[in-house]
Amino acid sequence: MRLIWTSLVTTAALLVGYAIALPWVPAAGRGAAETGHATNVTRLQRYIYERLDAPVVIVGTSLAARLPPELLPADAVNLSQSGGSALTGLRVIVRSGAAPKLVLIESNLLTHPFDRSSVDALFTPVVSQVRGWAPILREDNRPISAAVILTAISVEYGLGRLRYEGWLGGSGWSTSGEVRPASSPEDVFGAIFAQIEETYGQRPSDRELREMTGQLDEMVGTLLRRGCRVAFFEMPVHPSLISSPLLRANRETILAHFSDRGLPYLTPGSAGGLQTTDGAHLDSQAAAMVARALARVVGAMGIVTQPFPGGGAGVPIPETAG
Amino acid sequence: MVAYYLPPLRDWQRHTLIVASFVFYAANQPWLLLLLVCSIAVNVVTSHFVYHGSPPRRTTYAALGVGLNLAVLAFFKYSPLFGKSFFSGTGSVGEFLVSIPLPIGISFFTFQGITLLVDTLRVQEERAEFALPHGFFGRHAVNTTLFIAFFPQLVAGPIVKAHDFVPQIVPKFFRDIDWDACFRALVTGYFLKMVVADNLKDHTFWIARQSFKIAPGTDLLVMLFGYSIQIFADFAGYSLIAIGCASLFGYRLPQNFNFPYISRSFSEFWRRWHISLSSFLREYLYFPLGGNRRGGVRTYVNLMVVMLLGGFWHGAAWSYMVWGGCHGVALAVERFCGRYVTLPDLPLVNALRMLGVFVFVTAAWLLFKLPDFSQAVDFARAVEANMGLPPDLQRCFFIAAYSVPVILWHLHHLWGKPVLARVPGLAAVAYGFMLFLIVTNSGAPGAFVYFQF
Numbered sequence: 023m024r025l026i027w028t029s030l031v032t033t034a035a036l037l038v039g040y041a042i043a044l045p046w047v048p049a050a051g052r053g054a055a056e057t058g059h060a061t062n063v064t065r066l067q068r069y070i071y072e073r074l075d076a077p078v079v080i081v082g083t084s085l086a087a088r089l090p091p092e093l094l095p096a097d098a099v100n101l102s103q104s105g106g107s108a109l110t111g112l113r114v115i116v117r118s119g120a121a122p123k124l125v126l127i128e129s130n131l132l133t134h135p136f137d138r139s140s141v142d143a144l145f146t147p148v149v150s151q152v153r154g155w156a157p158i159l160r161e162d163n164r165p166i167s168a169a170v171i172l173t174a175i176s177v178e179y180g181l182g183r184l185r186y187e188g189w190l191g192g193s194g195w196s197t198s199g200e201v202r203p204a205s206s207p208e209d210v211f212g213a214i215f216a217q218i219e220e221t222y223g224q225r226p227s228d229r230e231l232r233e234m235t236g237q238l239d240e241m242v243g244t245l246l247r248r249g250c251r252v253a254f255f256e257m258p259v260h261p262s263l264i265s266s267p268l269l270r271a272n273r274e275t276i277l278a279h280f281s282d283r284g285l286p287y288l289t290p291g292s293a294g295g296l297q298t299t300d301g302a303h304l305d306s307q308a309a310a311m312v313a314r315a316l317a318r319v320v321g322a323m324g325i326v327t328q329p330f331p332g333g334g335a336g337v338p339i340p341e342t343a344g
Numbered sequence: 345m346v347a348y349y350l351p352p353l354r355d356w357q358r359h360t361l362i363v364a365s366f367v368f369y370a371a372n373q374p375w376l377l378l379l380l381v382c383s384i385a386v387n388v389v390t391s392h393f394v395y396h397g398s399p400p401r402r403t404t405y406a407a408l409g410v411g412l413n414l415a416v417l418a419f420f421k422y423s424p425l426f427g428k429s430f431f432s433g434t435g436s437v438g439e440f441l442v443s444i445p446l447p448i449g450i451s452f453f454t455f456q457g458i459t460l461l462v463d464t465l466r467v468q469e470e471r472a473e474f475a476l477p478h479g480f481f482g483r484h485a486v487n488t489t490l491f492i493a494f495f496p497q498l499v500a501g502p503i504v505k506a507h508d509f510v511p512q513i514v515p516k517f518f519r520d521i522d523w524d525a526c527f528r529a530l531v532t533g534y535f536l537k538m539v540v541a542d543n544l545k546d547h548t549f550w551i552a553r554q555s556f557k558i559a560p561g562t563d564l565l566v567m568l569f570g571y572s573i574q575i576f577a578d579f580a581g582y583s584l585i586a587i588g589c590a591s592l593f594g595y596r597l598p599q600n601f602n603f604p605y606i607s608r609s610f611s612e613f614w615r616r617w618h619i620s621l622s623s624f625l626r627e628y629l630y631f632p633l634g635g636n637r638r639g640g641v642r643t644y645v646n647l648m649v650v651m652l653l654g655g656f657w658h659g660a661a662w663s664y665m666v667w668g669g670c671h672g673v674a675l676a677v678e679r680f681c682g683r684y685v686t687l688p689d690l691p692l693v694n695a696l697r698m699l700g701v702f703v704f705v706t707a708a709w710l711l712f713k714l715p716d717f718s719q720a721v722d723f724a725r726a727v728e729a730n731m732g733l734p735p736d737l738q739r740c741f742f743i744a745a746y747s748v749p750v751i752l753w754h755l756h757h758l759w760g761k762p763v764l765a766r767v768p769g770l771a772a773v774a775y776g777f778m779l780f781l782i783v784t785n786s787g788a789p790g791a792f793v794y795f796q797f
Contacts, residue, residue, distance in 0.1 A: 033780045169745070
C-alpha cells in the first residue's frame with residue numbers, strides 16, 4: 023500500500039505544481055488544440071466555462087467550423103464540430119442551461135448522430151464542476167500538447183521555414199525542388215469529392231429523419247421556452263450537391279416540420295463563385311464571405327451584439343427564406 | 345466488489361461475478377447476450393458429456409462441441425466476408441450475410457469454449473492433474489459460465505485456458521488481494537490506453553484517409569511507426585487492465601505481452617506478442633498438427649497453416665490472412681536459415697536483429713490499418729514519392745512524444761537492471777507521473793482495437 027499512497031501524493035503534487043506553473047506557460051502552448059477532436063472539445067469547454075452568456079451561438083459541423091471567428095460578431099460563439107454533428111453543440115447549449123438570444127443551426131448534416139460520449143463527459147457530475155475552477159483539467163491545457171507545440175514552434179522558427187499548413191485546402195505546401203507527390207492534390211481532391219458525392223447522394227432513412235426531428239423538437243422547444251430565437255441555415259456547397267438527396271431530404275423535413283413555428287431557414291441563394299476544397303467545405307475566402315453574410319443576417323434580425331469587426335462588402339448569400 | 349467479499353455472501357461469489365459479467369456484456373448490445381448464453385450452454389452440455397460419457401463417445405462429444413464453437417465463430421464473424429466475396433453483397437443471400445452483426449468478444453469466448461472441451465477430454469484420456477468440477481451438473485454449469493463469461497477477459501482476452509482458470513474457482517478473501525500488483529497493472533494499463541493509444545490514434549488515423557497520397561513521406565513513415573506503438577499500447581493496455589481487474593476479484597490471468605518490440609527473431613516476437621493467443625494456437629493447433637516432429641517440410645506447412653488461420657482469426661478480411669501469411673513466411677525463412685547460420689550474440693548484431701524484426705512487424709501492421717491491398721500499395725508508393733516534401737514537425741513530434749513511454753518501457757526491460765526496482769521510491773514517482781498524465785492528458789476515448797476481433 024505504500025506504493026499506492028506515495029504515487030497518489032506524487033500525483034497530487036504534480037497537479038498542484040502544474041496549476042501554479044500554468045499561467046507562465048507561453049500563450050502559443052496554451053489553448054492550442056492538438057487534433058480535430060481536441061478543437062471540438064475545447065470549443066465546447068470554453069463555451070461552458072467562459073462564454074455561457076454569449077448572445078449568438080452557432081452550431082454546426084465541419085462545414086460551419088470553417089467560418090473565421092474574427093469575421094463573426096465579436097460575442098458570437100461557434101460550437102461547430104469538425105467531423106461531428108450540429109446536434110452536439112445544440113445539446114450542450116440545452117444541458118448547460120444557457121439562453122442565448124439567437125441560436126443558428128447548420129442544417130446540412132443534421133442526421134449525423136450527436137457525440138453522446140463527449141457531451142456526457144462535459145457534464146459528468148463533480149468532474150464538470152472541478153474543471154470549472156481547475157483549468158489544468160481542460161482540453162486546451164494538456165501538458166504534453168503544450169510541450170510539443172512549443173517545441174515544434176521553436177524548431178520551425180529555428181529552421182526558418184513555414185509550417186506545413188494542413189491536410190486539405192491549405193496553401194502552405196512548402197515543396198522543395200522538383201519533387202512532386204505521388205498523386206497530385208487535384209487527384210486526391212477528386213477522389214474525396216467522389217466520396218462526398220456518394221455520401222450526399224444517399225437519402226437518409228425515414229427512421230433517421232424521425233430521430234433528427236425528434237431530437238430537434240425536444241431541444242429547439244427547450245430553447246424557445248427559454249426565450250431564445252432559433253434559425254436554421256444551410257452552408258453553401260458545390261452546386262452539384264445543392265439538390266442532392268441528402269440535402270433535399272434534410273431541407274424538406276425541417277421546412278415541413280418547423281414551418282408552423284415561424285423559424286427562419288436561411289439558404290444560400292446561389293453559391294456560384296464560392297470555392298470549396300472538396301465539394302463540401304468552403305475555402306478560406308468563401309468561408310469569410312459566408313461569415314460576413316451571417317453577421318449581417320444576425321444584425322438584420324435585430325440581435326444586438328458587439329460591433330461587427332470584420333466589415334467588408336455585402337454578399338448575396340445567404341438569402342432568407344421560409 | 346463490496347458484495348463480492350461480504351462473508352455472508354461468500355457462497356455466492358461466482359454468481360455475483362456471472363451477473364456482473366452478463367450486465368457488462370449486455371451494456372453494449374443486449375440481445376447479443378442471448379448468443380453468449382447459448383454458446384455457454386453448448387459448452388456446458390458438451391463438456392459434461394465429454395467428462396461423463398462412455399470412453400468411445402468422448403471424442404465425438406468433444407469434436408461436436410469444438411465444431412459448434414467454430415460454426416458460431418464462422419457464422420457471425422466471416423459471413424459478411426463471404427457475402428461480399430461470393431455474393432457481391434447484393435441479392436437476398438448476400439445482403440443477409442453482410443447484415444449479420446459481429447458480436448463483441450466472439451473470437452475470445454468461442455476459443456475459451458474450445459479449451460474447455462479439449463482440456464476436459466485430455467483429463468479423461470491422459471489422467472492429467474487438472475480436473476473439472478463435475479460433482480454435479482449445476483456446479484459444473486456455474487463454473488463453466490464463470491470461466492467463459494468472466495468480464496475482465498470476456499471481450500478481448502487474454503484467452504484463458506480451462507486448466508489455468510478452473511482450478512482458481514475457490515472462495516476468495518479480501519485480505520488476499522495484492523493491492524500493489526493491482527495498482528501497478530491498472531495504472532500502467534490505463535496509461536497505455538488513455539494517454540498513449542488514445543492520443544496516437546488521433547494522429548495515425550490519417551493513414552486510412554485518401555489525403556495520405558499528398559502527405560510528406562516522412563510523415564507517413566512516422567505515422568506507421570506511431571500506429572505500431574498505438575496497437576501495442578492499446579492491446580497491452582487492455583490486457584493489463586483485465587489482469588488488474590481480475591486480481592481485484594482474486595483471479596490470476598496470464599500475461600499477454602512481454603516487451604514484444606525487443607524481439608530478436610520472429611519466433612521470439614510471437615512468444616512475446618499476444619502470448620495467450622500464441623500459446624493457444626501452439627497448444628491446440630500446432631501440436632495437434634504434429635508441430636515439428638514430422639519432418640522439415642511438414643513443420644513449415646504446419647507453421648504456415650497456424651499463421652494463416654491466426655491471421656484470419658484477427659479479422660474477416662483476406663488481408664488479415666495475408667498478414668498472417670507474411671508472418672508465417674518470416675517464421676519459416678527464419679527457421680530454415682537458423683539451420684545453417686548462427687549469428688553472434690553481440691550487442692550491435694542483436695540491435696540490428698531487433699530493428700529488423702520491428703521494421704517488418706511495423707510494415708505488416710499496414711495491412712491491419714488498410715485492409716484494401718491497393719491502398720496499402722498506394723501508401724508505399726506515396727512514402728517513396730513524397731519523401732522530399734518537408735515533414736509536418738508538429739505531427740511528427742506528437743507521435744514521437746506519445747511513443748516515448750513505450751520505447752522507454754522496452755529499453756528499461758532490455759537493460760536487465762530495472763532502475764525502478766533499484767532506486768527506492770522511484771517506482772512510486774513513475775506511477776504518480778502516469779496518473780498525472782491520465783488525469784490531464786488523456787486522448788479522446790476510442791474503442792479498443794482488438795474489440796473488432
